Amino acid sequence: DQQVKQNSPSLSVQEGRISILNCDYTNSMFDYFLWYKKYPAEGPTFLISISSIKDKNEDGRFTVFLNKSAKHLSLHIVPSQPGDSAVYFCAARSSGAGNMLTFGGGTRLMVKP
Amino acid sequence: KAGVTQTPRYLIKTRGQQVTLSCSPISGHRSVSWYQQTPGQGLQFLFEYFSETQRNKGNFPGRFSGRQFSNSRSEMNVSTLELGDSALYLCASSLTGGYEKLFFGSGTQLSVL
Numbered sequence: 274d275q276q277v278k279q280n281s282p283s284l285s286v287q288e289g290r291i292s293i294l295n296c297d298y299t300n301s302m303f304d305y306f307l308w309y310k311k312y313p314a315e316g317p318t319f320l321i322s323i324s325s326i327k328d329k330n331e332d333g334r335f336t337v338f339l340n341k342s343a344k345h346l347s348l349h350i351v352p353s354q355p356g357d358s359a360v361y362f363c364a365a366r367s368s369g370a371g372n373m374l375t376f377g378g379g380t381r382l383m384v385k386p
Numbered sequence: 387k388a389g390v391t392q393t394p395r396y397l398i399k400t401r402g403q404q405v406t407l408s409c410s411p412i413s414g415h416r417s418v419s420w421y422q423q424t425p426g427q428g429l430q431f432l433f434e435y436f437s438e439t440q441r442n443k444g445n446f447p448g449r450f451s452g453r454q455f456s457n458s459r460s461e462m463n464v465s466t467l468e469l470g471d472s473a474l475y476l477c478a479s480s481l482t483g484g485y486e487k488l489f490f491g492s493g494t495q496l497s498v499l
Binding site: 305307309314315316317318319322324362364370371372373374375376377378379 | 390417419421428429430431434436441442444474476478480483484485487488489490491492493495
């Protein structure tokens with residue numbers, strides 16, 4: 274049973290426009306969420322995180338929105354750049370679960386020049 | 387500050403053999419966790435160690451084991467390798483395993499023939 278889902282396997286966006294990546298979860302015990310960017314055969318790189326006590330967190334071009342009632346989060350990248358092309362994973366953690374993250378299946382973002 | 391270091395980078399083994407992978411966390415980080423990435427199952431949590439004690443364990447058979455040393459370095463061992471164990475094994479570290487960033491190494495790509 275997939276507790277974290279990224280329903281779009283891929284997304285194509287024009288350079289300079291907004292990229293919106295979505296993530297849904299089912300476990301109401303999740304209280305901390307993270308987004309990672311990953312290139313093939315490399316480890317994930319941390320982008321941004323959000324605690325369940327917040328509904329928005331910004332860091333430069335990256336903003337994460339959390340809708341707890343809908344159990345949905347999204348990552349906005351504005352403006353998108355060709356270097357943003359990678360696979361993006363959302364991950365969730367339960368309270369008291371240390372670094373036991375549950376990952377979504379990933380969304381491949383392609384930013385076209 | 388050096389990042390998470392994993393060795394070896396690539397490994398080829400045959401079925402039935404055993405393998406040991408090594409991870410050196412970021413200096414000062416006491417939590418080390420391991421993840422397996424496969425095309426079919428995505429990123430899955432194996433286990434987490436904190437202060438030399440296993441704190442969390444994922445849903446993997448007993449052939450997968452790990453340990454952490456007093457300097458926070460960690461090893462994971464897979465015994466009696468199966469073809470399905472071919473994967474990218476990722477190590478990640480954080481300060482305490484709380485609400486904080488988790489930093490990943492580049493991984494060890496294991497191929498089982």
